[in-house]
Amino acid sequence: MASLPDLLIRGARVVDPFRGTDEGMDLLVSRGRVAELGKGIPAEGREVIDAEGMIVAPGFLDIHVHLREPGREDEETLESGLAAALRGGFTAVCCMPNTDPPLDNAALVEEMALKAAKLGLADLFIVGCVTRGRQGRELAEMGLMHLSRARVRAFSDDGDGIEDAGLMRRALEYVSGFGGVIVSHPEDRGLSRGGQVNEGEVSFALGLRGIPALAEEVMVARDLLLAGETGARLHLAHLSTARSLHMVREAKSRGLRVTAEATPHHLVLSERDIRDYDTVYKVNPPLRTPEDVRELRQALTDGTVDAIATDHAPHAPEEKEREFEYAPFGVVGMESAFPVLYTELVERGELPLMRLLDLLTRGPAEVMGLQAPEYGGGIEVGCRADLVLLETGREWVMDAGAFASKGRNCPFHGRKVKGRVAFTLKNGRVAFAAAGRGGEGVG
Amino acid sequence: MAVKGHLLDVDDLRREDLERILETARSFSEVLRRPIKKVPSLRGKTVVNLFYEPSTRTRLSFEVAAKRLSADVLNFTASASSVEKGESLKDTALTLRAMGVDAVIIRHPVAGAPCLLRRWLDVTVINAGDGMHAHPTQALLDLFTMRERLGDMEGATIAYVGDILHSRVARSGMKACRAAGMRVVAVAPPTLMPPAVPDYVEVSHSFDAVIPRCDVIYMLRIQKERQQEARFPSLEEYARLYQLDKERLRKAKPGVVVMHPGPMNRGVEISSEVADAPHAAITAQVSAGVAVRMAVLFLLLGGGEGGGVLA
Numbered sequence A: 001m002a003s004l005p006d007l008l009i010r011g012a013r014v015v016d017p018f019r020g021t022d023e024g025m026d027l028l029v030s031r032g033r034v035a036e037l038g039k040g041i042p043a044e045g046r047e048v049i050d051a052e053g054m055i056v057a058p059g060f061l062d063i064h065v066h067l068r069e070p071g072r073e074d075e076e077t078l079e080s081g082l083a084a085a086l087r088g089g090f091t092a093v094c095c096m097p098n099t100d101p102p103l104d105n106a107a108l109v110e111e112m113a114l115k116a117a118k119l120g121l122a123d124l125f126i127v128g129c130v131t132r133g134r135q136g137r138e139l140a141e142m143g144l145m146h147l148s149r150a151r152v153r154a155f156s157d158d159g160d161g162i163e164d165a166g167l168m169r170r171a172l173e174y175v176s177g178f179g180g181v182i183v184s185h186p187e188d189r190g191l192s193r194g195g196q197v198n199e200g201e202v203s204f205a206l207g208l209r210g211i212p213a214l215a216e217e218v219m220v221a222r223d224l225l226l227a228g229e230t231g232a233r234l235h236l237a238h239l240s241t242a243r244s245l246h247m248v249r250e251a252k253s254r255g256l257r258v259t260a261e262a263t264p265h266h267l268v269l270s271e272r273d274i275r276d277y278d279t280v281y282k283v284n285p286p287l288r289t290p291e292d293v294r295e296l297r298q299a300l301t302d303g304t305v306d307a308i309a310t311d312h313a314p315h316a317p318e319e320k321e322r323e324f325e326y327a328p329f330g331v332v333g334m335e336s337a338f339p340v341l342y343t344e345l346v347e348r349g350e351l352p353l354m355r356l357l358d359l360l361t362r363g364p365a366e367v368m369g370l371q372a373p374e375y376g377g378g379i380e381v382g383c384r385a386d387l388v389l390l391e392t393g394r395e396w397v398m399d400a401g402a403f404a405s406k407g408r409n410c411p412f413h414g415r416k417v418k419g420r421v422a423f424t425l426k427n428g429r430v431a432f433a434a435a436g437r438g439g440e441g442v443g
Numbered sequence B: 001m002a003v004k005g006h007l008l009d010v011d012d013l014r015r016e017d018l019e020r021i022l023e024t025a026r027s028f029s030e031v032l033r034r035p036i037k038k039v040p041s042l043r044g045k046t047v048v049n050l051f052y053e054p055s056t057r058t059r060l061s062f063e064v065a066a067k068r069l070s071a072d073v074l075n076f077t078a079s080a081s082s083v084e085k086g087e088s089l090k091d092t093a094l095t096l097r098a099m100g101v102d103a104v105i106i107r108h109p110v111a112g113a114p115c116l117l118r119r120w121l122d123v124t125v126i127n128a129g130d131g132m133h134a135h136p137t138q139a140l141l142d143l144f145t146m147r148e149r150l151g152d153m154e155g156a157t158i159a160y161v162g163d164i165l166h167s168r169v170a171r172s173g174m175k176a177c178r179a180a181g182m183r184v185v186a187v188a189p190p191t192l193m194p195p196a197v198p199d200y201v202e203v204s205h206s207f208d209a210v211i212p213r214c215d216v217i218y219m220l221r222i223q224k225e226r227q228q229e230a231r232f233p234s235l236e237e238y239a240r241l242y243q244l245d246k247e248r249l250r251k252a253k254p255g256v257v258v259m260h261p262g263p264m265n266r267g268v269e270i271s272s273e274v275a276d277a278p279h280a281a282i283t284a285q286v287s288a289g290v291a292v293r294m295a296v297l298f299l300l301l302g303g304g305e306g307g308g309v310l311a
């Protein structure tokens, strides 16, 4: 780090959700850390980023991504996925364990964590399996994964709901012993089986089997009851229906330790956007009704939703370019998240900038129980310089072809946006600079 | 047509397109009664039957229609098992494109395949049935058959009875009947009714209550696998409640027209006696199939007039 030259970020609007501050300042980065904050810091021959008109915020945290390693390195690797994170402004991500083999034991999570650390890209926090082999039968060795050098604290069988309520109860109880959190993928297979899109007018018109809102809601209701009974930490992934949100809101009002996340695609798109059987719109849970989208946005504002997570799910083009029913579920999301959310929510006046940044930084950190120095803490003298510089106001076009992710299945490709990540700093180093900002790609 | 040169569903058709197809089909049905049933309209054109689902009836119907118009017909039948694993639909489309065919008639077990084919292939695409989605030529031949029997269809009542939820025949048929000014009733147990039916469709769960006011009763094929999905307890119970048998037919108007897209499950959704009764227009549907498909091919491929007469 000593060899890294000092970097002065000048004239930025520093927005820090951890401290709730929003003010114009200069920021001096030295030896990987924020060395000085204030007005009129002299350049003194240092490298300078003229950040006039830009927003500086803590690097984002995405708590729900699929990096496909091990098993499907053709679709994504730790390297391409963590580079994509930096390109999207995320200096840390939590990866889901539905790999092949699944991340269900201490040796494997440790190996992955060390491999990721060596890459020197975004930080990786691993979500371990709840059950051995994601089979939904016996508990995985969650305690050992927690004690390993990967320090796993969140567990999920994401991709599948845990069908057995008794097993879910035990999992919640067990991890509460060491402060772990269970991330629920709320989906009742009995109700969703064979479904392709939201059940209703659109599924009828397209002649595709529907996934009813109930498939999610039944499991949300069950998990809230179990969490209430056990007092354990429950996090609900990718909520998509109005009724799920009502239940979470009600549970929170009773003081339940439950958190919830929403994805950018569920916040921006509805089932009505599904056109010409384009599989880029095939996601699980499915895109819901415009009313659900409205409720989801409301839930961001009132705190029912704690975090925005992308559910980044890269797929090989040949798997997506086919009949709707045969294509896999999922979209890539890390590199489009901020531009799309800023444009659709902040620019339109639906959500304050501070709240959007909160949902991308402090909120997800709280869900995962992450604290400085691992992640978060806010922008102050001495903190690690994991920062994002954001540009707004001009118009750009989302280009999935330029993504660092191997995935191209982005429903926002070609969309006009009014915000973008200009720079991502990781450990004080410019890890990504946007085109026209001294680079393209990860430095 | 709204979508130039293609027939993916009946909503591609304006009312005048519909009329035009039925009129053209009527003249072709006259041709089909002549001793020499062939016209040279599509000589030199190549039509591909791309069937990913075994359906001898529909494939033969299209093949006969194309041959009566003097087109060359190629049959491509993919086995059910190869659909998911074999050559992708996209690669097949690119192959057909390279071969320079004039039209592709596609039958596919999942919804949307014809729509994707159109994206990858710049020739006429005709949907011969895709999953639960659409079956426009069936809807057209049904309209043709009804017109032959009923004359003016404006204000007439048709009841689709059975597995509405999974039926592409009902999905396209209901739209076509509405376009022809008919009243549409959907009759099924709640478990076989779609989650959201369009406003113009009246929903009923009682076949007996609906029968007396029907001008057309359209029976849908019921599949045994629906029982495993807990859509109904047994075929016997289903038949008791929804089979069109002699008893039920007695409650219908004297001139009622009974239809079925085939193949029938005699003794399940329809009794043998009813299937063979003079009310039944089921064999008329089959002959109408050839004439209507000739009309569609002729109009889409612009027999002699240089393309897209319907557009």
Ligand SMILES: [Zn+2]
Pocket (backbone or CB within 6 Å): A158, A159, A160, A185, A237, A238, A284
């Ligand atoms: Zn999930």
